[in-house]
Structures are given as C-alpha cells and as structure tokens.
Amino acid sequence: MEIRQLLEIGNKKLTGVEFVDPIKESIFILSKVLDVDKSFVYINFDKWVNEKQTEKFLEIIDRRALGEPISYIFNTKEFMGIDFFVEKGVLIPRWETEILVEYIIDYIEKNFKDEDINLLDIGIGSGAISLSIAKNCKNVEVLGIDISNRAISVSNKNLDRLALDNVSFRKSNLFESIKSDERFSIIVSNPPYIKTEVIKDLQRDVKEFEPSLALDGGMDGLLFYRKISKDSKNYLLDKGMLIYEIGFDQGKSVKKIMSDEGFKDVKVIKDLQGLDRIVLGFKK
Ligand SMILES: C[S@@+](CC[C@H](N)C(=O)[O-])C[C@H]1O[C@@H](n2cnc3c(N)ncnc32)[C@H](O)[C@@H]1O
Incomplete structure (x- = not known):
C-alpha cells in the first residue's frame, strides 16, 4: 500500500480514541515502522x-x-533525556517526576558536592528516578526497591543499558528488606497515590494498561x-x-503526615503549572 493509504486508514481507526491525535500518531507510528524520520x-x-511493514503498521x-x-x-519512554525501556507491568515515567528528580540533583549538588552519600528510592517502576539521579550524581550510591x-x-x-556502577536494585515490600544498619542521607518515593475508588474513572490507557500496584x-x-x-x-x-x-490535591495532607x-x-x-507536586522534610 502507499503511505497515503496507510495514513488514511490510521486516521480513520484512531479518530475518536481518547487523548489521541489520529494523524500525528499515524505518522509517528509509520515512521517507527519504516525506521525513518x-x-x-x-x-x-x-x-x-511493503507487505510486512503494512501488516506491522496496521497491527500497531x-x-x-x-x-x-x-x-x-514501542517499549520506550524518554525521561530526563534518557531512553528508558518500559513494558506492560511497570509504570511509564511521567514528565512531572522530572521536577522531583531535578530538585534532588540540585539539592545534592548544593549540599553534598564533595561527599559520598547513600540514597534510597522506594517504588522504582522502570528505575527512572534511581537511574537519572545516579547518572547525574556520581557521588551518590543509589539503592532502589520495589x-x-x-x-x-x-x-x-x-x-545494564546505562552501565552505571553506583546503583543497585532489590526486591522489597517497603522497608522489609532494608538491613537494620543501612542508613541514607536521602529517601525519595513516588509511591502509588491514587484513591482506590478513583482508579476506575482514570483515562482508559492508564486504568486498563498500567499496573494498579503502581497506582x-x-x-x-x-x-x-x-x-x-x-x-x-x-x-x-x-x-x-x-x-x-504527590498528587496535586495532597500537599496539605502529606505535609501534615510528615509534620505529625x-x-x-x-x-x-x-510544579510549572502551579500545582502542589513535591513534599519534603528533614529528620530532626
Ligand atoms: C507510582 S509508581 C512509581 C514508579 C517510578 N518511581 C516512577 O516514578 O516512574 C510506584 C511504584 O511503587 C511500587 N510499589 C507498590 N507497592 C509497593 C510496596 N509495598 N513496596 C515497594 N514498592 C511498592 C510499584 O510496584 C510501582 O513500581
């Protein structure tokens, strides 16, 4: 088939799908299938x-x-300028989380420039937070758990793809596998924070495809x-x-939990939209 015909089919099939720009996505998908710009x-x-590429395009x-x-x-998501491998079963990293990562990198550069520190990331998903911090801050030893x-x-x-030597990952239900003598200068988490009853009302691509364990x-x-x-x-x-x-409406509650x-x-x-996005505090 001609490119024109395939784009027409793509446009037709994607019209009306929630949060999809049919033409833009058809072009994007075809460019990936053909491996061209x-x-x-x-x-x-x-x-x-050709027939094989046509089939692939229509399947996608x-x-x-x-x-x-x-x-x-396509098993990929760009986060902090890094292409992360993602697949069903792990949360797709979100741009909002870059704000959290940038804040931490800046905090480390200002406060621990010449010091080696340990950081714990709770709930790693694709490893986006752990690996972005480790890549940018070589003085930080990152432990990520999930x-x-x-x-x-x-x-x-x-x-493996990033070949960093200052990160390790460990299976753990919250702190269960953290040894009693392990200590950290920073603990970060982007935990599941959607109310159980709200999950059914989320957009389809999230509620039907992303793991509820992450939400x-x-x-x-x-x-x-x-x-x-x-x-x-x-x-x-x-x-x-x-x-x-945090979720945009959780600032006050999480601040109270930490203060208490x-x-x-x-x-x-x-965040850049003026919505509450991060809460932080310090151990006395
Ligand atoms: C919102 S996702 C965040 C993923 C990743 N940090 C990111 O920002 O893209 C939350 C993660 O917490 C993990 N998680 C859920 N319950 C957990 C638990 N009890 N202990 C450790 N991790 C947990 C989920 O598997 C999921 O990967």
Missing part, C-alpha cells in the same frame, strides 16, 4: 510500503485504537505516605531528607 513520511505520500494502529499506550507498544518482580527486572535492564494508594490515596513517613525515620541519617512526589511524624522544615513545592 517523520519528515520522510510527510514528503513521500506516494511511496509504496489496532493496538493503539484499543487504548494501549504508545510507550508500551515489591514488583517486573519492576526489578525492567530496572535492571535499564541499569493504588488505598482508600484516601495516602497509605504509602503514612507508612513511609513513619518507618523512614529508622533509616534516615540525622538531618536526612525524605522527599515525595516529627519531620522538620516540611514544605510543599509546586
């Missing part, structure tokens, strides 16, 4: 596409029409903030920082 597709509408368009995220289809086997294997795959924050969405704030004090060094990504647990200088940081 998008500009090649734009200027070669009459070019013939059908998956996309059913709501499957593009990052799962309860999910899939998250551990995907993160290890990303670690479900319990009845009020705050389960993990409570547990981590309570137990992290046993593993933070004095003056160590606990820092979270005795953290000091607790503050909420907003």
Whole structure:
C-alpha cells in the first residue's frame, strides 16, 4: 500500500480514541515502522510500503485504537533525556517526576558536592528516578526497591543499558528488606497515590494498561505516605531528607503526615503549572 493509504486508514481507526491525535500518531507510528524520520513520511505520500511493514503498521494502529499506550507498544519512554525501556507491568515515567528528580540533583549538588552519600528510592517502576539521579550524581550510591518482580527486572535492564556502577536494585515490600544498619542521607518515593475508588474513572490507557500496584494508594490515596513517613525515620541519617512526589490535591495532607511524624522544615513545592507536586522534610 502507499503511505497515503496507510495514513488514511490510521486516521480513520484512531479518530475518536481518547487523548489521541489520529494523524500525528499515524505518522509517528509509520515512521517507527519504516525506521525513518517523520519528515520522510510527510514528503513521500506516494511511496509504496511493503507487505510486512503494512501488516506491522496496521497491527500497531489496532493496538493503539484499543487504548494501549504508545510507550508500551514501542517499549520506550524518554525521561530526563534518557531512553528508558518500559513494558506492560511497570509504570511509564511521567514528565512531572522530572521536577522531583531535578530538585534532588540540585539539592545534592548544593549540599553534598564533595561527599559520598547513600540514597534510597522506594517504588522504582522502570528505575527512572534511581537511574537519572545516579547518572547525574556520581557521588551518590543509589539503592532502589520495589515489591514488583517486573519492576526489578525492567530496572535492571535499564541499569545494564546505562552501565552505571553506583546503583543497585532489590526486591522489597517497603522497608522489609532494608538491613537494620543501612542508613541514607536521602529517601525519595513516588509511591502509588491514587484513591482506590478513583482508579476506575482514570483515562482508559492508564486504568486498563498500567499496573494498579503502581497506582493504588488505598482508600484516601495516602497509605504509602503514612507508612513511609513513619518507618523512614529508622533509616534516615540525622538531618536526612525524605522527599515525595504527590498528587496535586495532597500537599496539605502529606505535609501534615510528615509534620505529625516529627519531620522538620516540611514544605510543599509546586510544579510549572502551579500545582502542589513535591513534599519534603528533614529528620530532626
Ligand atoms: C507510582 S509508581 C512509581 C514508579 C517510578 N518511581 C516512577 O516514578 O516512574 C510506584 C511504584 O511503587 C511500587 N510499589 C507498590 N507497592 C509497593 C510496596 N509495598 N513496596 C515497594 N514498592 C511498592 C510499584 O510496584 C510501582 O513500581
């Protein structure tokens, strides 16, 4: 078939799919299938596409029409300028989380320039937070933990690709596998924080394709903030920082949870849209 015909089919099949720009995505998918730049597709509408590539294109368009995220289809998501391998079963890293990572990198550069420190990342998913920090801060030894086997294997795959020697991953239900003598200057988490009852109302590509283990924050969405704030004090060094990504409406609640647990200088940081996005505080 010609490129033009394939784009027409793609456009038709994707029209009406939630949060999909049918033409833009058809062009993107075809460029990936043909392994060419998008500009090649734009200027070669009459070019013939072979049978194998046509089949591949149509198969991907059908998956996309059913709501499957593009990052799962192509097994890749860019985060902090790094191409992460992702697959169904791990959360696709979000751009909002780059704010958290950038804040931590800046904090490390300002406070631990000539010092080696340990950092714990709770709930690693694809390893996006752990690996971005480790890549940018060579003086930091990162331990990333997750309860999910899939998250551990995907993160290890990303670690192999980046060939960093200052990161390790360990399977752990919260702090269960952290040894009693392990201590950290920074504990970070982007935990599951969606209220259980809200998950069914999320957009289709999230609720049907992303793991509920990565989303479900319990009845009020705050389960993990409570547990981590309570137990992290046993593993933070004095003056160590606990820092979270939060949902836009959780700033006040998470600040209270941390303050009630005795953290000091607790503050909420907003994202570029002016929404609450990070809460952090320090062990006394
Ligand atoms: C919102 S995702 C964050 C993933 C990744 N850090 C990111 O920002 O893209 C939360 C992660 O927490 C993990 N998780 C859920 N319950 C956990 C538990 N009890 N102990 C450790 N990790 C858990 C999930 O498997 C998931 O990978």
